[in-house]
Amino acid sequence: MKIKVLSYNVHKLFNITNTKYFLGELKVLLSSLDLDFVFLQEMRGLHAGAHSSSFDQDPLEHLADELWDYYAYGKNAVYNSGNHGNAILSKFPILEWKNYDVSNHRLERRSFLSAKVELPDWTELHLACTHLDLTQWGRLRQARKIQKILEEKSLHEKNFLFCGDFNDWNSRMAKTFVEMGFRDLTTDYPHQNFASFPSFMPLLSLDKVFVQGNLKCENFYVIRGKPWDQFSDHLPLYIELSFENVSGL
Numbered sequence: 001m002k003i004k005v006l007s008y009n010v011h012k013l014f015n016i017t018n019t020k021y022f023l024g025e026l027k028v029l030l031s032s033l034d035l036d037f038v039f040l041q042e043m044r045g046l047h048a049g050a051h052s053s054s055f056d057q058d059p060l061e062h063l064a065d066e067l068w069d070y071y072a073y074g075k076n077a078v079y080n081s082g083n084h085g086n087a088i089l090s091k092f093p094i095l096e097w098k099n100y101d102v103s104n105h106r107l108e109r110r111s112f113l114s115a116k117v118e119l120p121d122w123t124e125l126h127l128a129c130t131h132l133d134l135t136q137w138g139r140l141r142q143a144r145k146i147q148k149i150l151e152e153k154s155l156h157e158k159n160f161l162f163c164g165d166f167n168d169w170n171s172r173m174a175k176t177f178v179e180m181g182f183r184d185l186t187t188d189y190p191h192q193n194f195a196s197f198p199s200f201m202p203l204l205s206l207d208k209v210f211v212q213g214n215l216k217c218e219n220f221y222v223i224r225g226k227p228w229d230q231f232s233d234h235l236p237l238y239i240e241l242s243f244e245n246v247s248g249l
Contacts, residue, residue, distance in 0.1 A: 001119065001243060002218060006030065007039040007163035007207060008236035009131065012084050013059060016199060016233045023059050025227065031067055033238070037117075038068070038089040039163040041131040042232075045075060045083040060087050074099025074113035076131060086113040086129040086164070093118045102130075102145040104138045112146055112164070114153075123243070126155055130164040136172060143176040156181050159213035161241070165234065169204040182210035185239065188217050196222050196235040207237050216244045 013023050030038060044059045064071045068089040074097075076085040088097070097115035104110070112130035119125055130146075132139045150156060162182060168174055174184045186194050186205070195202035202222065209220065219240035228235055 001121070003036040003241050004034060005037045005039070005161065005163070005209075005239040005241065006033065006035050006223075006236050007041075007129075007209060007239070009041040009165040009207065009232060009234035010043055011232035011234065012042050012044050015231055020230075022231045023062060026231065027063050027067070029227070030063070035089075036091045037127065037161070038087075039127070039129040040087040040089070041129065041165045042076075042084050043073065043087040045073060045085060060089075064089050070094040070117075072097040072113060072115050074111050074129075076109050076111050078109075086111065086131060088113060088115050088127055088129050090115070090117050090127075092120070092125075095124070100146075100149055102132075102142045102149075104133060104141055108133060108138070110138075110142060114149075124159065126158050126160040128160070128162040128164075130162070130166070132164070132166050132168070132173070134167055136170070139167060139173040140176060143173055143180075147176075147180050150180070157213060159215055159243070160211065161215060162210040163237070163239075164208065165206055166208045167206050168208060169206055171205070174208060174210075177208075177210050182212050185209045185211060185217050185220050189220060192221065194222055194237075196237065198233050199229045199231070199235045202235060207234060209237060209239055211241070214244045216242050218242050 070090040073087045074085050075083045095116045099113050101111050115127045117125050132142050194205040196207045197204045223236045
């Protein structure tokens with residue numbers, strides 16, 4: 001069985017100049033990719049009165065409608081006009097989900113959204129979506145918080161897919177995840193450029209994908225060019241995965 005995944009910081013669904021709301025265009029593009037899972041960072045939650053009449057008040061519900069039967073959302077930032085956070089869209093049943101606060105201080109709220117899904121042959125797959133701090137000190141501290149939570153939940157060595165905007169431009173935080181038992185998928189493609197920020201001229205590899213368990217990477221790249229470079233300040237990551245040594249898959 002092969003699963004298709006996309007991870008994307010959507011910049012609250014506004015383009016890099018904050019002049020265009022691209023929810024409608026995003027839904028069309030995601031539909032064309034026939035994705036099994038979508039991991040979104042800086043996804044807008046309910047913003048009453050902030051949307052065009054052609055969209056639902058809940059952008060995530062509008063995005064998921066007729067494409068993904070299951071989705072989960074975890075707030076990061078909450079403000080007077082609404083909120084934004086991390087989201088996971090799934091074609092397979094989400095058995096349970098929880099949003100974990102890993103903030104270092106109240107001025108920069110951060111979390112990671114964890115979900116457990118059930119694949120067609122009853123195999124469980126654990127998912128997580130996050131958006132970490134801007135500072136290296138903050139990211140490393142949050143990685144340790146995540147490690148503690150995963151250990152408490154006994155999730156090590158499970159089939160696990162962890163995606164998001166880690167702001168890890170120098171890959172130092174990635175080493176911490178590797179020490180936790182994850183594999184950094186960029187190491188499977190040492191000669192490939194995974195710079196995803198800024199979208200109009202990508203220079204930094206801020207977005208990451210980590211796996212553990214029986215997951216095998218079949219394909220992994222940054223989606224470049226139009227119209228993606230006209231949307232968010234990030235470019236999305238596209239991943240294809242299969243399972244090794246698991247009967248029935």
